[in-house]
Amino acid sequence: MARRRLTPPNPAPLTEEKDTIPAGIETKSMFPMGVARTVSRPPIAQVAGEASALSALEDLTAEMARARAEGRIVQRIALDDIAVDHLMRDRMTVDGEEMEGLVASIRARGQQVPVEVLDRGEGAVPRYGLISGWRRVFALRETGAETALAILRAPATAAEAYVAMVEENEIRADISFYERARVVVKALEQGVYPDPKSALQGLFGNVSRAKRSKIKSFMTIVSALDGALRFPAAISEKAGLDLVRRIEAEPDLTARLTARLTEEAPHTPGAELAILAARPEPATPAPARIEAEAHYDPATRTIRISGAGVDEALLAALRRWLAAR
Numbered sequence: 001m002a003r004r005r006l007t008p009p010n011p012a013p014l015t016e017e018k019d020t021i022p023a024g025i026e027t028k029s030m031f032p033m034g035v036a037r038t039v040s041r042p043p044i045a046q047v048a049g050e051a052s053a054l055s056a057l058e059d060l061t062a063e064m065a066r067a068r069a070e071g072r073i074v075q076r077i078a079l080d081d082i083a084v085d086h087l088m089r090d091r092m093t094v095d096g097e098e099m100e101g102l103v104a105s106i107r108a109r110g111q112q113v114p115v116e117v118l119d120r121g122e123g124a125v126p127r128y129g130l131i132s133g134w135r136r137v138f139a140l141r142e143t144g145a146e147t148a149l150a151i152l153r154a155p156a157t158a159a160e161a162y163v164a165m166v167e168e169n170e171i172r173a174d175i176s177f178y179e180r181a182r183v184v185v186k187a188l189e190q191g192v193y194p195d196p197k198s199a200l201q202g203l204f205g206n207v208s209r210a211k212r213s214k215i216k217s218f219m220t221i222v223s224a225l226d227g228a229l230r231f232p233a234a235i236s237e238k239a240g241l242d243l244v245r246r247i248e249a250e251p252d253l254t255a256r257l258t259a260r261l262t263e264e265a266p267h268t269p270g271a272e273l274a275i276l277a278a279r280p281e282p283a284t285p286a287p288a289r290i291e292a293e294a295h296y297d298p299a300t301r302t303i304r305i306s307g308a309g310v311d312e313a314l315l316a317a318l319r320r321w322l323a324a325r
Contacts, residue, residue, distance in 0.1 A: 074114050076147045077128055082117060084137055086129025087165055088186035094135060102139040111140060114149040116168075118161060128152075131161050132168040158192045159202055166203045176233040177240055180204065181218035182226065217244045224254040228261040234269035235276070243276055256280070290314065 064073070105112075115133025120126075130137060131153055140148050155161040166183065169175050184199045193199035196219065200212050207215075218240050224247055226232070235243070247253050257276065266272040292307035292314070305314075 072151075074149050074151055077117065077150045078147050079137065079141055079145065081126045082115070082128050082130050082137060082148065082150070083120070083126040084130045084134060086118075086120070087131065087161060088183060088190070089134055089165070094138070099135065099139060099142075102135060103142045106136075106139050106145075107143050111136065111145075111149050114151045116153050116164060117150045118153050118155060129161075131155070132165050158190070159187075162187055162192060162203060167206065170204075170207070176235065177214055177218045177237055178221060178232040178235050180215045182222045182232075184215065185219055185222045185226075214241065217241055220244045220247055225257060225261070228258045229272065230261075230266060231269035231272050234273060239273060239277065 113133075113136065115136050116131040117128040118131055120129050128150070133148075133150075137148060153161075153164065155164065162183070166180075184196070184203055187193055187203065188196060188199050193202055196216065200216055204212050204215060214237060218235075221232075221235070221240060221243055260275055261272070264271075264275065266275060290307075290309035292305050292309040295304045295306075296302070297304070
C-alpha cells in the first residue's frame with residue numbers, strides 16, 4: 001500500500017489569524033501589569049450621584065433639627081448643667097418613702113422617663129432649665145448618676161413652660177391645694193400672667209371650675225402666710241378653706257398667726273396645724289359695776305353702804321376682803 005507524503009503546515013494562515021483578532025477582545029498582552037483599566041463614569045452621572053447624596057444628608061440634618069426642636073429626641077445632659085430652680089416649683093415637699101422608691105427603681109432599671117428641659121442660651125450657667133422631672137433629677141443625683149435622659153423643649157413663652165410643669169404634676173404627683181395656689185401667686189409675681197384669673201385659667205385650665213375656685217381660695221393663705229409656714233403642704237382642703245374664711249373675716253388674724261408661728265416655730269405638721277386652727281380665747285368680761293354708796297362716820301367710826309347693789313353677795317365679799325387684810 002502506497003504511503004502518502006505529509007507536507008509541512010503552511011504558517012500563513014496562523015499569521016493571518018493573529019492579525020485579524022477583533023479590536024474589542026482584551027488579551028493579556030494588552031495589560032502588561034495584569035490590571036485592567038478602570039472605566040470612568042460620565043461626568044454628569046458622577047455629579048448627579050453626589051448631588052443626590054448631599055440632598056439626602058441635608059434632609060436628614062433638617063429632620064433631626066426639627067425633631068430636636070419639637071422634643072422628639074431624647075438626649076443625655078449632665079446633671080450639673082440642669083438648673084432645677086429655673087421655674088418656681090409647685091412641689092414644696094417630697095415624701096421620703098416615695099423618693100426612696102424612685103431611687104430604688106432607677107438603680108434597678110435605670111431612668112425610664114426623661115425629664116424636660118429648655119435651653120437657656122449660650123453663656124447661661126447651668127445651660128438648661130428644668131421644666132418637669134424635679135423628683136427624677138434629685139433621685140438620679142442620689143444614685144450617683146452624672147447625666148440624665150432629657151427632652152429639649154422650646155416653649156414660646158414662660159407661661160408655656162409653667163403650664164408644662166403643672167400639667168405633668170397634675171398627672172404624676174399628688175400636689176396639695178396650697179402648692180397649686182403658690183405656683184399661681186409666684187407666676188403672677190414674676191409677671192408671667194397679668195391677673196389672677198388669667199393665671200388660674202392658663203395654669204389650671206384643664207381642671208374643673210370647682211377645683212380652680214378652691215385653688216383661688218388658697219391663694220389667700222399663700223399671700224398672707226407663705227413666709228411663716230413651715231409645713232404648708234399639710235393643710236387639707238377643709239382646714240384651708242376654713243382658714244381662708246377666718247382670714248377674710250378677721251383683719252388682724254394674719255398678724256396674730258404670723259407672730260405665733262414665729263414665736264413657737266412648730267417642728268411638726270400637726271403642731272403647725274394646731275396653731276392655725278386655734279381660736280382666740282374669749283376675753284373675760286369685766287365685773288359688773290356695783291351700784292352702791294358708802295358713807296363713813298368718824299364719830300362712830302362706822303361705814304354705811306347702801307344702794308341697789310347691796311346684797312348678801314356683797315356682804316360675803318366684804319367679809320372675805322376683811323379677813324384677808
